[in-house]
Amino acid sequence: MRAAVLSRHDLDGLTVEETAAPVPGAGEVLVRVDTVGVNQLDLNVIAGIGPGAHARLPRILGMDPAGEIVAVGSGVAASRLGQTVVVKPNIACGVCARCLAGDEADCPAQTVVGVHRDGGAAELVVVPSRNAIDRRGLGAAEATAVVHSASIVVNAVRAIALAADERVLVTGAGGTLGRAAVAIASARGARVVAASRRPLHAIGDEQIITAADAAALTSALHGVDGFDVVLDVSGHAPTLAAGIGALRWGGRAVFCSASVDSELRIDSRDFYLRRKQLIGVASARYDDVVEALDLAAARALPSLVGARYPLDDIGRAYQEFPRKGEGKVVVDVR
Numbered sequence: 001m002r003a004a005v006l007s008r009h010d011l012d013g014l015t016v017e018e019t020a021a022p023v024p025g026a027g028e029v030l031v032r033v034d035t036v037g038v039n040q041l042d043l044n045v046i047a048g049i050g051p052g053a054h055a056r057l058p059r060i061l062g063m064d065p066a067g068e069i070v071a072v073g074s075g076v077a078a079s080r081l082g083q084t085v086v087v088k089p090n091i092a093c094g095v096c097a098r099c100l101a102g103d104e105a106d107c108p109a110q111t112v113v114g115v116h117r118d119g120g121a122a123e124l125v126v127v128p129s130r131n132a133i134d135r136r137g138l139g140a141a142e143a144t145a146v147v148h149s150a151s152i153v154v155n156a157v158r159a160i161a162l163a164a165d166e167r168v169l170v171t172g173a174g175g176t177l178g179r180a181a182v183a184i185a186s187a188r189g190a191r192v193v194a195a196s197r198r199p200l201h202a203i204g205d206e207q208i209i210t211a212a213d214a215a216a217l218t219s220a221l222h223g224v225d226g227f228d229v230v231l232d233v234s235g236h237a238p239t240l241a242a243g244i245g246a247l248r249w250g251g252r253a254v255f256c257s258a259s260v261d262s263e264l265r266i267d268s269r270d271f272y273l274r275r276k277q278l279i280g281v282a283s284a285r286y287d288d289v290v291e292a293l294d295l296a297a298a299r300a301l302p303s304l305v306g307a308r309y310p311l312d313d314i315g316r317a318y319q320e321f322p323r324k325g326e327g328k329v330v331v332d333v334r
Ligand SMILES: [Zn+2]
Pocket: 092, 093, 094, 095, 096, 097, 098, 099, 100, 107, 108, 109, 110
C-alpha cells in the first residue's frame, strides 16, 4: 500500500512510498482510507517537538482518517465489515481512574493515531474498533474535518456548561475550530459574538467583531457588558487574555488550543477579585465525537472542509498548512 512515511524529523524526511499493509489484531479493524486531515499535531511530529516528540520513526502520519472497514480482527463483529467510519484520533487507555469515571478525554495515558502508532495518511490503517466510529452518512472529507475539530469544541462547551441565553465570545472564530464553535454555541441557544482577525461571513445570527490583534480586540470589547463565557480557539495567548478581561463577574473561560503561545499573561487581581474561571480542554470523549458527527449530519455545522490535496502532494499540504485560510485541509488518499 502507499503511505506517507516520516523517517526523520524534517519535512524532507517525509516520503510517499510503498509499504507493507497492516493486519488488524484482536479488537482492531482495518480501514481502507479515503481522506485524512492535516493537523498542527502532524507538524509537531514532523518537527519532533511538543506532543509530537512521542512518535518513534519511521512513522506513518495522519490522525483522523475516514474510510471503510475492510477487515476485522478477533473479537470484532463481522457485521462491521463495509461500515463507513471516521477515526477518533485519541485512544483512551480504558483502565485508569479517569477512563473508569467516563472522563476519557482527560485520560493521562491516552495515545494518538499517527503519533504513538501508524496513522491514516495511507491506503490502509489499523485502529482499535471503538475508535472507528460510524460516519452517520457524512462524506469522508466532511467526517475527517469534523472528527477532531468539532469534537473538541463539543467537549469544551460541555466542560464549561454553556447554557441557553448565555452571552459567549468566540475568539479565533475564523478558523475551522472557530466556525465549529460558533455553530455549536448557537445550536445550544447561546448569544454568540464571534471575533476574528479577518472579516467573517456570519454562519447564523452571531454578532461579528473584526480585530487585527489582541490590542484591537481589547479596545473593541472595551465598555462591553461582560461575557458569561469566553471560548477561545485561537491558540493565541494575548487573544485569550483579552477575552478573559471581558468576562463578567464569575464568568468562565475555556480554551482548546495552545498552538501559538505557551505563556498566558492575565491580570491576576482582576481574575481573582471578579471570581473568574479558566479551564483547558484537549481531545474529546467518544460521545463528544458522536455528537459532533450527529450535528454535522443534521447540517447544524457549516461545511468545514477547506483546501484539498492528493496523497502524493501531502508534503506540500503540510508545508502550506500554516498559511491556509478557512476550513480543514484534507488529503484525498484514494
Ligand atoms: Zn485512561
